[in-house]
Amino acid sequence: MTNMVAINNKAHAGLKVTNDALNLSANQHLVPIVVSELNKLVVHYPVVISKLDDSGQFGLSALLGFEENENLFWQQGHWDGVYIPAQFERLPFYVGTEPSNTNAQANRVLCIDMDNASVNEQNGSPLFDNMGEPTSYLVEKQQILAQLLDGETQNQRFIAALVQHNLITPFTLDITFENESKTSITGLYTIDEDKLAALSPQAIADLHAQNLLQSIYTLVASNAQIYALIDKKNKANKNADAWFQTTN
Structure with missing residues (x-):
């Protein structure tokens, strides 16, 4: 559950955020991404096309693990990668809405999840300076949220073009890991390279x-x-096997 509250420099003058906000990513094997992130994501993550739960429409996601609740980039309380997907990097901040006094369209407002363990008044990055102005930390989070909002339109254009040219195709991953365990991932989509070439x-x-x-x-x-992700899984399996042997 989240407790989202619109941020203002009076009520939240002393509010701070620690790095613990990323803990929410620990159990996600897929994270939604936007097209503008692709050049940074490609260095670490397989990017797939997936069906969005709420609408059934296609969306873009980075694959972080091979099973539910598995994020192979979350290692011992830290993110193991140079670039953190924007959907995680913006935590614990969200975009909310409030009624407008001048028109029928609601205003967008910056919100924070007050129930997130990273939010406190003792440690971490402050939201406002002594003059009540947003700190560079808060400005950065606002920019990330703006990127995600703009990305919704970009993603729609991108997916529409793929559909128009019939470039989306389902794929299945059948993998045998080094410890002989196996997995089969279905329900994901990618670019049909043959149709792209044609x-x-x-x-x-x-x-x-x-x-x-x-x-x-x-x-x-x-x-x-995907091969780098398989390597991460193999290493995670080895660590899990070693832990099991030393505790039994």
């Missing part, structure tokens, strides 16, 4: 004109990170 010159030109072509190829390139 696109007409006009279709390629249209995707390029919409600034979508590079993102498509970046998503395809991210598939190679």
